[in-house]
Amino acid sequence: MSGVRVRQDFLIFGAPRLPEEAIAAVVETLRSGWLGTGPRVAAFEEAFARYLGAPHAVAVGSCTAALHLALKILGVGPGDEVVTTPLTFAATANVIVHTGARPVFADVDERTGNLDPEAVAAVITPRTRAIIVVHYAGRPCPMDRFRDLAERHGLFLIEDAAHALEAWYRGRKIGTWGDMAAFSFYPTKSLTTGEGGMLATARSEWAERARVLRLHGLSRDAWKRYSEEGAIDYEVVEPGFKYNMTDIQAAMGLAQMSYxxxxxxxxxxxxxxxxxxxxxxxxxxxxxxxxxxxxxxxxxxxxxxxxxxxxxxxxxxxxxxxxxxxxxxxxxxxxxxxxxxxxxxxxxxxxxxxxxxxxxxxxxxxxxxxxxxxxxxxxxxxxxxxxxxxxx
Ligand SMILES: Cc1ncc(COP(=O)(O)O)c(C=O)c1O
The missing domain is CATH 3.90.1150.10 (Aspartate Aminotransferase, domain 1)
Incomplete structure (x- = not known):
C-alpha cells in the first residue's frame, strides 16, 4: 500500500499562467471593432523587439511560420541542405522539407541536448546553405561557436528559440545571435497567444519581406487598407502565405511581456x-x-x-x-x-x-x-x- 494520496485534479503538462491583464486585453480587443492584424500587432512587435534588443520583430501565426519565412527569405530551396538537430519538434525540420531543401541532421551534446558544433562541421558540404540551432529546453547553444562556423563556411544561421524567450548567452539575448530567430507562443510556452510566433532579425529588408510574405504577398496589409490610414488598393508582389497574427493574439501577448x-x-x-x-x-x-x-x-x-x-x-x-x-x-x-x-x-x-x-x-x-x-x-x-x- 502506498502512503501517497493521489490528487483529485489532473496536473496538466504545460498549463500556462495568464495574468488578468491578458484576459482583459483580449476582451477589450474583441469590443474594439478591429480583430485582425492591426495596431495591437504593431505594439506587440515593438515591445518584443525592445525586450530582445533586436532591431525588428515580425509577428506571425506560429513559430513554424516564422521558421518557414526565415528559410524562404534567405533563399533556401531545392538542391540546398540545411543542418539541424534531430532532438527537436517536427516543425524545425518539416519547414526545411517544405522549401524543397534537404534536412541534414547532426548529433547533439549529450549533456545539454543542444547541437554539437563539431558534429555540424562534419556534415557541411558545398550544398549547405544554413544551420538551424534549437536552444533545447531553454538552454542556450554555444552561439559564438556557431557564428564562427557559419561565417567560415558562408552559411546563414537561424535560431529556433521556441524554448528560449528569456535566455541569454555571453551578454546577448538569445534570438539576436543568428541572422534570423523564431519564437513560439504555443499554449505551453512561457508567453502564449493561444497560437502565435515571432520572427526577429537585424536586417530591415528581411523584416519588410516577412511582413509582405506573412499576408499573401500583398503590398499593403488590411490595416493600411481599411483603417483611417488607408488607401484601399493593393498589389500581389509575390505568392505569400496566410501567416499573420491577429490583434486578439497580440493583445494577449503584449500583456504578458512585463511578467x-x-x-x-x-x-x-x-x-x-x-x-x-x-x-x-x-x-x-x-x-x-x-x-x-x-x-x-x-x-x-x-x-x-x-x-x-x-x-x-x-x-x-x-x-x-x-x-x-x-x-x-x-x-x-x-x-x-x-x-x-x-x-x-x-x-x-x-x-x-x-x-x-x-x-x-x-x-x-x-x-x-x-x-x-x-x-x-x-x-x-x-x-x-x-x-x-x-x-x-
Ligand atoms: C523547438 C520547437 N520548434 C518549433 C516549434 C513550433 O512552434 P509552433 O507550435 O509555434 O509553430 C516548437 C513547438 O512546440 C518547438 O518546441
Whole structure:
C-alpha cells in the first residue's frame, strides 16, 4: 500500500499562467471593432523587439511560420541542405522539407541536448546553405561557436528559440545571435497567444519581406487598407502565405511581456525544488544548468537510465499518469520517425547521443501556473515509485 494520496485534479503538462491583464486585453480587443492584424500587432512587435534588443520583430501565426519565412527569405530551396538537430519538434525540420531543401541532421551534446558544433562541421558540404540551432529546453547553444562556423563556411544561421524567450548567452539575448530567430507562443510556452510566433532579425529588408510574405504577398496589409490610414488598393508582389497574427493574439501577448522575468524566477524556484527532491534517486539523471548564460527553464527534462533505475521511462510516464501527473517527451528524435527514415534514409544508430536522450527523456510539468505543492507532489510520487510502491 502506498502512503501517497493521489490528487483529485489532473496536473496538466504545460498549463500556462495568464495574468488578468491578458484576459482583459483580449476582451477589450474583441469590443474594439478591429480583430485582425492591426495596431495591437504593431505594439506587440515593438515591445518584443525592445525586450530582445533586436532591431525588428515580425509577428506571425506560429513559430513554424516564422521558421518557414526565415528559410524562404534567405533563399533556401531545392538542391540546398540545411543542418539541424534531430532532438527537436517536427516543425524545425518539416519547414526545411517544405522549401524543397534537404534536412541534414547532426548529433547533439549529450549533456545539454543542444547541437554539437563539431558534429555540424562534419556534415557541411558545398550544398549547405544554413544551420538551424534549437536552444533545447531553454538552454542556450554555444552561439559564438556557431557564428564562427557559419561565417567560415558562408552559411546563414537561424535560431529556433521556441524554448528560449528569456535566455541569454555571453551578454546577448538569445534570438539576436543568428541572422534570423523564431519564437513560439504555443499554449505551453512561457508567453502564449493561444497560437502565435515571432520572427526577429537585424536586417530591415528581411523584416519588410516577412511582413509582405506573412499576408499573401500583398503590398499593403488590411490595416493600411481599411483603417483611417488607408488607401484601399493593393498589389500581389509575390505568392505569400496566410501567416499573420491577429490583434486578439497580440493583445494577449503584449500583456504578458512585463511578467516574463517574474515567471522565469518562479520556474527557477520550482526547478530547484525538483532538483533537491529528486537528486538521490538511482538511475535518474537530472537536467543540467546552462553551461554559460541564462537558462530559460522552459522544460524540466529528466532521464531514466534503464540500466540503473528500477524501471524505464515509458513505465514511469504511465505510473505518473495514473497518479494524475501529465508529462511530455522532448523528443522522439526526428530521424527515428517514419517520414525521415523513408524520405532520407535516416535510421537508428546514426545519432547515438540524440537516441539515448530520445529513449530516456521525460519532461515533468514546469510552468509558472504551478504551485510549490504541485512540484512537491510529483517528487513524493516519484520517490514512492522508486521505493517500489504502487501509486494511483
Ligand atoms: C523547438 C520547437 N520548434 C518549433 C516549434 C513550433 O512552434 P509552433 O507550435 O509555434 O509553430 C516548437 C513547438 O512546440 C518547438 O518546441
Amino acid at each position: 516574463l522575468e517574474r515567471w522565469l524566477e518562479r520556474r527557477a524556484r520550482l526547478w530547484t525544488l525538483y532538483q533537491e527532491g529528486l537528486r538521490d534517486l538511482p538511475g535518474l539523471i537530472l537536467p543540467p544548468e546552462a553551461t554559460e548564460g541564462v537558462h530559460a527553464r522552459h522544460l524540466y527534462t529528466i532521464r531514466v537510465d534503464p540500466g540503473e533505475a528500477p524501471f524505464d521511462r515509458d513505465r514511469l510516464a504511465r505510473w505518473l499518469h495514473q497518479a494524475r501527473i501529465g508529462t511530455g517527451i522532448h523528443y522522439k528524435a526526428l530521424h527515428l520517425h517514419p517520414f525521415y527514415q523513408q524520405a532520407y534514409g535516416y535510421r537508428r544508430g546514426m545519432f547515438p547521443r540524440a537516441e539515448r536522450i530520445s529513449d530516456q527523456t521525460l519532461s515533468l510539468p514546469l510552468t509558472a501556473h504551478m504551485e510549490e505543492e504541485d512540484v512537491l507532489y510529483v517528487v513524493e510520487v516519484m520517490r514512492a515509485l522508486w521505493r517500489g510502491e504502487a501509486v494511483g
